[in-house]
Amino acid sequence: MRAVMLMFDSLNKHILPNYGCNWIHAPHFQRLSERTMTFDKCYAGSLPCVPSRRELHTGRYNFLHRSWGPLEPFDDSMIDLLRKSGVYTHLTTDHTHYFEDGGATYHTRYNSWEYARGQEGDPWKGNVEDPHIPESLSGPKQGDLWRQDWVNRQYLDSEEKMPLAVTVNRGIEFIEKNRDQDRWFLQIEAFDPHEPFFTQPKYKDLYPHAYQGKHYDWPDYSKVTQQPEEVQHMKYEYAALVSMCDEYLGKVLDAFDQYDLWKDTLLIVNTDHGFLLGEHRWWGKNIQPLYNEITNLPLFIWDPRYDVRSRRTDALVQTIDLPPTLLEFFEVDIPADMQGSSIRPIIESNSPIRVAALFGIHGGHINCTDGRYVYMRGPKDINNGPLYEYTLMPTHMHHMFNPKEFAGMELAAPFSFTKGCSVMRLLASNFLNPYLYGDLLFDLETNPSQETVIADPVVEATMIGHIARLMREHDAPVEQYARIGIPKDGMVTVEELEREKETKRRQNEVDLGLKERWIGKSKEAFFTLSCLTPKPMRSMLNVKLATMVQSKPLPEVSEDDVLQLATSLFGNQAPRLVGFLKMLLV
Known part of the structure; x- marks a missing residue:
């Protein structure tokens, strides 16, 4: 028995044809549903990237105890358990977070691993001279990542050099070399379609549209303030990258066909979380409420023990259910500390495995x-x-x-x-x-x-x-x-x-006791500032704002008064905070 997991990052299921999108070019995702069970109610657990990967190893929620961080010494890693039980485990990825302080204990659990360089500001190529960066709608907020990303793009000038292509092709090489061997698990983990939405013209050309604005393929995690044509352009940039993901999904499906892996190889296609593409007037995945575009995930599973294909299920599942699913498939004992459940009963008889899920x-x-x-x-x-x-x-x-x-x-x-x-x-x-x-x-x-x-x-x-x-x-x-x-x-x-x-x-009532008049969205701005101000400083807010108001001819509070208050309180941090306040008031 063998297993392959093809995992994408930041894949919004609502843009896939499998879940009702009728304009995306993604024929291989449609082909995938014809060969697998499609899950309609799969939910993330802990967000964002690395917390979800801790769940993928441990089968239990991360976010109740911990923010972003490595595997812990006491964690039961599904990969470790497979490896120690004689299942060969291999990771091919272009995910930079595995190679930072906060994710450095994950890839070393595998028997072997490969890393394709160049994604999202990966400190890959050294350029002392600043790269040429076109005038953009986003940028400086990303800091060093932004600069390094434009250094890296100079070296990713053809499709075969793109990290996604390298990652998937290495996975197919592993399949070709080991197709006659038994008891192995291959994880092909792609960073795409995570931002920046950088890809080759071949995929952009699938979405012709008139756009003459500034460069824009990397949205800030913020409220939508762009013009409608800019928003639509960004959606097409994301769609182009999804279409490239689809192309390389097709290569994995071709390998399953060519080597008849369907008879004995489990296939899981999944993601860690989605991404807001202007829905609810937001970009991103971290600072707003976690709407379904972020947390209700695409999931497809083929289990060779059951001829279940072209079938959908609304059984509720989560990321934490994938580790016990893989352990059960390889007949490895599931540790008591894993709180997820094997998905096998759903595939076998559509029997539910959970009544509720946290995220x-x-x-x-x-x-x-x-x-x-x-x-x-x-x-x-x-x-x-x-x-x-x-x-x-x-x-x-x-x-x-x-x-x-x-x-x-x-x-x-x-x-x-x-x-x-x-x-x-x-x-x-x-x-x-x-x-x-x-x-x-x-x-x-x-x-x-x-x-x-x-x-x-x-x-x-x-x-x-x-x-x-x-x-x-x-x-x-x-x-x-x-x-x-x-x-x-x-x-x-x-x-x-x-x-x-x-x-x-x-x-939540805001009242300075001055019979003041709040102009525009000043009251909402002050409430927002109160929420974002550390507790020891919060007692000063009303006093300082009241002093400002009392110095005026009329007791009025404007949005600018609140922004000025934020600047006076937070000094060097003020530009970021003021920007956030302005964004929330849009």
């Missing part, structure tokens, strides 16, 4: 879906705390923890899954505050595009019950229950929820 980013909403409803539970108050990191591997995405982050560090008692190890508990430095958006409940049956928040306290109470149960199963830190304001047993009444909503409404 989120560390410090963000704790989100839950039962397949029909999506509930986004925010913090109980503006402080969004308490919030801690639990780790023995203190690194962020690009660097190790700063020594200042260890101030107040304590050893926490072992969790159920840490193999008796105590772990460091460090105060989390969080870059978002979901209190800004409140609690959100959506009915996907009546409103699949999640345009309208519904009020249904009975459903909300049910979803809180699911959240608490899943948090208990994953041994979530006790402060996470306090942060989002739910009891550990998840038992809440409709009356309690109504009182909670009234309390939050009063908390």
Whole structure:
């Protein structure tokens, strides 16, 4: 028995023909559905990239205890377990995050691995002289990544040099060399169609359109402020890259056909998360509520033990279900600490394996879906705390923890899954505050595009019950229950929820006590600034703004007053914060 996983990054399922998109050029994705089971309700767990990969190894949620970080010493890695059980494991990838401080323990779990260079600012080619960069709609916010990406593009001047092409072709080489061998797992992991949406003219030409504006293929994670023609251009740039992904998916399917791998080789085609392409007036995946374009993922599985093809299922599954699926396929014992479940019963008899799923980013909403409803539970108050990191591997995405982050560090008692190890508990430095958006409940049956928040306290109470149960199963830190304001047993009444909503409404009222008049969106701007201001500085906000207002002939608060307040408080950080405020007020 063999298995191949072809994994893409940032693949929005809503742009695939398999899920209803009628303008994308992706014939091989359509061909894929003809040979596999297509999953309609697959959800991410922990976002973004590397947290999802920890789930892919461990089969348990990452975001309840930890932000971005490596595998931990106590983690059960599915890849390690396969390797130790005699299954040869090989990774071919162009994903740069594996080779940074925050992801450096993943690729070394495999028997062998290959890395194609050049994606998204990969520090690959050395150019002391600045590269030529055309006038662009995005750029400087990306910092060194932006500069290095334009250095790298000079060396990616033909399709065969593109990291996606190199990654997939190396995977096919592995198949060709080892097709007569048994018990191996191949992971072909492509960074595309992650931004920047850089590809060759062959794929751009599939989407002819009149665009004479500035260069634009790398959206900032922000609100949509661009003109309609710029937004449409970006969608076509993304579509072109998806079409290139489709081309190389086709090469993998060709190899399955040529070598008759369908008879004994499991095939999984998946992604880590999606990407907002202007839906809900957002670009990206990290700082806004985690809508379905980000979290409801494409998933396709062929299991050679069952002749299940051209079939769809609405059974609820998640990323954490893939590790036990692969272990079960290779007849390797599934560790007790893996909270995911094998997908085999769904393929075999369409028997469901879960009634609800959690997903989120560390410090963000704790989100839950039962397949029909999506509930986004925010913090109980503006402080969004308490919030801690639990780790023995203190690194962020690009660097190790700063020594200042260890101030107040304590050893926490072992969790159920840490193999008796105590772990460091460090105060989390969080870059978002979901209190800004409140609690959100959506009915996907009546409103699949999640345009309208519904009020249904009975459903909300049910979803809180699911959240608490899943948090208990994953041994979530006790402060996470306090942060989002739910009891550990998840038992809440409709009356309690109504009182909670009234309390939050009063908390959110903005009043300086000056009988002031708020002009434009100044009140919303001040509320946003309050959410983004660290707790020790928040007490100064009302005082400083009141002083500004009292110096005026009339007690009025303008948007510029709030932006000026942000600048005075945050100094060197002000441009970024002011930009964020302006973006949210669009």
